[in-house]
Amino acid sequence: MDEENTNVKAGTTGTDKTNGTSDLPKEDVATHDKKRLKEVLVDIAMSTSVHGIANIVSATKTYTRLLWLILLLLAMVGYVFQLSQIHNTFSTAQKSTTMDIRFGVQDFPGVTFCNLNPIKKSALEETSVAMRHSLTASDTYLRESANPAEYELEPSFLVFLENFKKHGFNAEEWDMGIHLPTDPYYVRDVQIKSEMRKMNRSMIERTGHNIEDILLHCAFNGIICNSSLFTPISSNRYGNCYTLKTEELVTTVPGSPYGLSLILDLETYEYVSPSSSGNGMKLVIHEPGSYPFVEEHGVNVGPGRTSIGLNRIEIQRLTPPDGNCEYNNNYVDRYGMEYSKMACEQICQIGLTEDICGCLPTISSIDPSNIISNSRFCGEDENDFLCEVVVREAQMEGRVYCSCTNPCMENVYTKTISSHSWPRQEYLIHQIIPLICEDTERAQKVINITGYTCDDFVLRDDLPEEAVRPFEDNFVKLEVYFEDVNYEHIEEVDAYDVYQYLSDIGGATGLFVGASVLSLVEVVQIIVEVIKYAVNRLTKQKVVPISQEAGEVSLSPNKCKNTDIDIDRD
Template sequence: MSIPKSGLRRKLKNSFKDWILDSTSHGFPKIFKTERLSLKVMWTIGLCISIGFCSYLIARSIMNYVQFGVTTTIRYKTEIPMDLPAVSICQNLMFSTQKSAEFKENVWRKNGIEDIFNSTFLSTFFASNYQESMNLIITEYFSRLNALNYNLNSEIKKTFGFNLEEIMISCFIGTLECKKDDFIWYFDQFYGNCYLFNTGKFENGTVKEKYTQSDLGYFGGIRFEFLNKIKPVENYTISKGFHLTIFDSNSTANSQKGLDISPKVLTNIMLKKRKITQLPDPYSECLIDHSSFQSSEVYQSTLKKSETYSQDICYDICFQEYLISKCNCSDPNKPFFKNVKNCLTIEEIFCVFIAYTEFMAKLDVKVTCSKHCPLECETVQYDYTSSFSEYPTNIQARGILNYLSRRNISNNYSLDEIINNSLQVNIYHAQLKLETIEESKQMELVDLISNIGGILGLFIGISILSFAELIEICLEILFVIFETKNKAKIINVESKINQIKV
C-alpha cells in the first residue's frame, strides 16, 4: 500500500501553516491568519517593501565591512621628561677645505675641465640654455661622486670638510654642556663631513643615555652656536650655511629631509613629536609580519642600515640593485648594496641617468620593489616650525672673538667676519606632549553581526532565535514524512494479516 500523496501534502501544508502562524517574524503570520483579501494584499505589500529595505541595508553593511575602513584617533600624552631628537649637523657644502679644493680640481682635470665656465667638455656633453648654472651643477656632481667612492678611506674623506671643534663655538642642553663623545662623525652622500648628535650611542655602537627636555622653552632644549668660515674655498662654493636633519634616534638620518640654517641668523626650531600607528593589511598597505621578505637581499641590506626598518631606504637599495643589473656599477649616492665598483666614468654616469629615468618614469617603482620593501606600520615623525632673528649682536660677536682667541683658533678673524659668519640654533619641544595617531577598525565582525541583527529585527522582526524556527520546520517536515511512512507500513502489514486470516 503506497503513501497517499494528497494526504502527505495536506499534512505538510498544515505543519507549514502552523509554523508560519507561530513564527516570531512579522508579516508572514498576518498574511496566513487573516481571511480578508484586502488585508492579505496590504500585509504582502508591506512585507515585500520591508524585505527590500532590509536586503539593501544588509548588503550595504556587508560592503562597508569588506571595505576595511578605519577610524583615526588622535591623542596627546604628556611626557616629562621628553626625549630630545637626534640631530645630524652638516655644512651646506661637501668641500670646505684646501685639500678638498685640490681634490675637486684633480677630478675636473681628469674629465678635461680646466675652466668651469669655459669648458668645451661641459658645453658639449651637457649643453644647456643655462650653461653656467649647469656647469656648476655637473662639476659639483662629478666631485661628489668621486668623494663618495667606496675605495676612499674615512681619514681621506675627513680632510674634505670641517672639523667640528673648529666651527662649534658652544653646545648646551639646557644648562648642561655637551661632551665630545656625544658627536659621531659620518660621511653624508650630499654634504660630506657630518656629525650625529644624541643618537643614544657612542661611536663604537654601545648604548648611552639620551638627552631629554623637562622644561618648556628653548632653555630646556638643545642650543648650538657655530662659526661658518670657509675662507680657503669660498670661490668654489654655491651656498653657505649649515644643514640640520632632525630625526628619531632609532632611525637613520636622511639629509634630504633636513633644513638649511643661514649665517647671521638665530634660528629657533620648535618641535612636535608624532607617533603614527597604522593597522596592517587589509586595512592599509603596511605589514607587521615581514617573514616573507627575509630571503630578499634588498630587505636584509635595509635592516643593516638602521635599528628600525625604513621603506625609503629599501627603495634606494632596490634602485641600486636595478642599476647594478643594468650598468654593472653602483651609485655612490645610494646606500651600499653589493661590492661592485662605483659609476664614475662618463659612460657609467650616462648609464646611471638612463637607468634612473627608466626606473622612475617607465617602471612602477611600487610594483618593482614590492617584493623587497614592505611598508612599515609604525613611524615616529618630528614636525617643526621655525622663527628667526638677527644674530649676533656686537656684544655677542666680541664674546665669540674672545673665546676664539682664548683657544688660539681666531685665525685673525675680524669682528665683521665673526658677525657675517656666526649663527645660533635652538632646538626644543614646543610642548611636552606626544601626539599619537592610531588607527582602529571602523567595523568589527561583531559590529557587522549586530547591524544585520538590528536590521532584521527592525524590518521583519527576526531575532537570532528566529533562525532556530527554520531548523524546526525542517525537522517537522522530516517527522511528518517519517511518521506517514511508518503509518503506511503498519497499515500495509495489518492488511496482509487480515488477508491471510480470510
C-alpha cells in the same frame, strides 16, 4: 496451528511501530510523512517572528495571500539591497582620526647637521680629478654641458629599455628628453654625489670638515657636552655629517636653556667655490634611530644665531586589515635604521636600479652598498646616469611599483625657526676667538689664517679689520628645544567598526522583515525538520518491510513447518 503461529510471528516481526504507519502501504507512508512535515512548517510559519509569513499562511483568499507574498518579496529585495550597502560601507574600512593633548617627559629628537661645503679647500688635491672638476666647474660650463641631445638611443641602451618590461612598464614609449636634468646646479649635485660614492669612509673623514674642528661649544639641558655626543655619518652630497646621540636625552622643562645649544665654526675659509656659493650648514630634525635624510628633509641654517622651537606630534595609524601601515621591526637588523616611508622608497629604488641598470644608484641618500653588495656603482657606462634617473622618475610617477606605506607609529616635529645676526665684532674678538684658542691646533689655525696670534686678539685693541675678516659669517649658534612638554597624539580609529556593522544589520532586518536574533532559531528548526524528512524518506526507500516477506511465506503451506522452525530458532 503451525500456520497461525507462523503468521503471527511473521506479522510481529514486520510491524512498523514508528508514526503509526505499520499497516499503511508504501505510498501512504510517504503521503503521511509529507502531511506531517507540512503541519510542522505551518505551525512554525504561524508562530514565527518574521513579519508577513503568518499572513500568507493564514489567508483564506487567494488575492490576500498573493498580496502578502508580493509585499514580503518587496521587503526582502529592500532588505538585501540595504545589506549590500551596509557591507560595502564596512568593507571600505573608512577611518577617522582622534586628537588629544598628552603630557609627559619628551624624548629628544635626532639632530643631524652637515657643513654645506663637502670637501675642504686644503684637501682638494687629495680627491679625484672628476671630483675637483665637479666642485670648481663654473655654472656657465655646466649649463652648456647639460644637453639632453647628447644622449642617443644606442644599442647598449636598448637593454635598459627591455629590462623595464619585466616590471610592467614600457620605457620605449617614454620621452627621455624631458626627464634629463638641465639645471646646472642639479647637474653639479649629481656629479658630486657620484664622485662621493667612490670615496671610502676614511677619505671622506679626512677631506671633509671634522667635528673636532667645527664644534666650539656644546651644552644640553645646561650641562656641558663634547663631540662624543655625536655619531659621524656620511652624506653623498655633504660629506661628513654628525647625528646627536639621543638615547638618554630627555626634556622635562620647555625653553631654550633646557635644550641643545651648539656653537659651530663653519670654516668658511676652507670653502671651495663655486660649488659652495654660500656659507652655512644643513640641518635635519628626525625621529631617534631613523635615517637622517639631509638632502630631502634638511633646512639650511646660515651664519648667525638660529633658534628652533619644536612641538611633537605622535601619529598612531591603524594596522592591517583595518589600515595599511607598516611596522617592519626587522629594518633595524637588516639596514641599521628604523622603518620610514622614505627609507622604504629609497631601498626599493636601489633594488630597482640594480635590477634594471645593473648598477647601484649614486643619487640616493642611503648608501646602496649597505643594501646590496657585490655590485658596481653607476657611472662606468655612459648610459648609467640616464638609466638611474629614468628609474627614479618612473618610481616617482608610479610606473614601477614599490609597496611602501607609512609606519604605524610615527613622531613628527613641527618647527618654529627664528634667527638674527650673530656675533657682534666685539663679541667675536673677545669671546669666540679666545674660545677657539683654547685648543692648540685651533690656535695654530688662527695664526695661519690671520697672521696674528691668539694673544694679539686677547691683548691688543688696535687690530686691523683684515685680522677679523676671515671669521666674518663664519659661526653658527644653534639652539634646539621644545616649546612645550605636552604633545599632540593623533590616532586613526575605525569610522565604522564591527559593532556598528552588526547594529546596522539588525536595524535593517527589523525594519524590513521584523526578525531578530531569536528568529535564527526558527530557521534552524525548519532546517532540522526538512533534514529529518529527507532522512526518513531515504531510509524507507532502502529498507523492504518484513510484513511483505511474511505474507509471501504464509501463502506456501509446504513451507509452514520449516518457516515456523526458522522463526522459533530466531
